[in-house]
Amino acid sequence: MRLTGLHLLLTYRCTYECDHCFVFSSPGSEATMTLELIKKAIREAKELGTVEDIYFEGGEPFLYYPVLLAGVKYAKELGFETGIVTNGYFATSIEDAVEWLQPLKEAGLDSLSVSDDDFHGSLDNPDSHPARTQAAAVQLGIDVGAICIEPPKEINDKIKGEPIIGGGVRFRGRAIEKLSDDTLPRKKWDTFTECPDEDFESVGRLHLDPYGYLWSCQGLVFGNLNKSSLKEIIENYSLSQHPVFQPLSYGGPAELVRKYDLDLRGDYLDACHLCYLARKELRKKEGFKDFLAPGQVYGEV
């Protein structure tokens, strides 16, 4: 496994409570990363020697601005490419957004990804928060891109291992409760024999949450940085020994249902829909809570 990217989920708190959010973020979500954990993660990524970029995301990372700024500065000092994902809520005007972004630019921020969709306010509207944020970033010479999630209509395809920055909603997290209406097409459980996004044999990027959990897909745990170092977690990773990655890699979400005899032999919207419900069921069984965590991502907080 050659890790090249580390995405830090600075906080679960967000200004929005989007229907498609994978991690149940909302204004009431509390867990937030300490600077101590951020620095440990960045230092250990440096020691690993293969990581090239550090991303800050959430929730909404600008809600903890001084910590975000210190994190970007530290990552840059250690030689990483840096990026932030934001909904741009702070951009009350372009001039104001420049004030927010200028210190980050001076700290060495390389790129900004702004949420641009019906859930957050579109870049097509020049007076939206995302559009003002984008205009400010362009003024400052920060690379800026968009993350555009479309309302659900059909199963989407993307390259395994790449971050999700476009296409239709994936049915996991809050999307299952809020967006899985009966008019959408469904398929039989045993047709979902592959994970569409993750390559569990060769993981290129990992997410770190405020509790120290290291994931590939949100809520699928490699290890916890509060208990072990990044190097130890990566060196000790064994696909064949992992009770969730192994069946998922071998036969997709359908194999999770088969292997653990879950009562989920129905019809589902996509592979993630079945996978997420299977994982929620597994969390109720003994021995799975350390591999499927935290409760926040499973709607338990």
Ligand code: SF4
């Ligand atoms: S929810 Fe399951 S099937 Fe979907 S990307 Fe994550 S691991 Fe793969």
